[in-house]
Amino acid sequence: MVREYGRLTTRSVAEPTLALAHIEPADFDWLCLLSNRYKVSHEPALTQLEDSCTLQLDNYVGVIETPTGQVIEILPKTANDGDSPERGRELIRRMLECALDIPSREAAEALLDCFDLPLNEWVMARFLTELDHLVKRGVRSDYQRLEAIEPFLRGQLDVARQMRQPPGRSHHFALRYDLFLPDRAENRLLKLALDTVANTTQHPDNWRLAQELRHLLVDIPASRDVEGDFRQWRCDRLIAHYQGARPWCELILYRAMPSSLHGEWRGISLLFPMEKLFERYVEVCLREQLQPGASLTAQAASKYLCQHQDQDIFQLKPDLLLHHDAKHWVLDVKWKRLDSSDRDSKYGISQGDLYQLFAYGHKYLHDQDEGHLVLIYPSWGKLKAPLAPFHFDKRLTLWALPFELDAALSPRLVLPSQQDDDPRSRLSLPLRTTTPE
Structure with missing residues (x-):
């Protein structure tokens, strides 16, 4: 078990931690080959080769199984040495549900939380729970x-x-x-996903439920054309109870993921780029907290950096654009840990991110007397309160705000206290549940 950007080495490790763990040479070679395939497909690399014996993981989280049967669980980088792995797993689960637009089912979650399940087993358990619910409601013919x-x-x-x-x-x-x-597209896909889970799961409860469901669906053939059957998946009133199982079915059958993320099964592996999950999670949480009359646009693309030969060129796409009355705010989400005590290293903020936000502000907030830009970072031990504002000029101000990830405190954006008389140092976002620190 490691965290994002942790290291895997073939050298002996006296005390494995989330930052460094041992891996067998055969698994090391396989991960190198797998990472090269990611590069060929123009995806971010899974690992970086540090030396002949050490790999550094990139920003993927989830679970990956090697051909030798070794299971590597990758937790978010907010996890520290000594933390319970369940906290990192629970964070990924919440983000994944938001990314897939799945409403949380408290009764099912209460049961699943009794098990210390890795992410891939949790996904299979959620699929089996939804399929069991569907079968009890009735399989449509x-x-x-x-x-x-x-x-x-x-x-x-x-x-x-x-x-x-x-x-x-x-x-x-x-x-x-x-x-x-019952031989219809939806049932064929569910049967294929069920067969995959039954042949893959290592958890006894998942295996038992999968075998029971296979017995109930024995007359349904498995899909032979996954993409074609997904195109035929109907969404009418008669099969409304099928919709809860569809996202999990898509995950298991290698279907193209929602636009907010990309994941891929490798054996029993399930990997997600964490910055996409975090971006989608923040968007969903902020939408739930908007004041009446406010709106949030994801990936706004109405402005360009410049013109060339009388044509716009270099499109500017901030992660989120917040509107309320005649005011706008540009929000950009970064999955990066800042250190609020490290002023000499500029808290870990990238200069390129400031250039990017500066361009967004001049193009999207050019008609406002006071323009506010927000960089949103995950909250952790060294970033619990907002940083002091960064002033580009008399009109444009940038804020670096933490986003609280702890479920016990409720996911929210932490706003600065409004004590300064300077209007540039006051940030007022149209969010209902955000409380000043």
């Missing part, structure tokens, strides 16, 4: 048009085919008829 040669009459006689019957087969009938069968 549909009429299927069949053409067959039968020794008895039923349905419609196909006269043309019957006339072409050879003399010795004249006592058989060429028929067309409809049967009410």
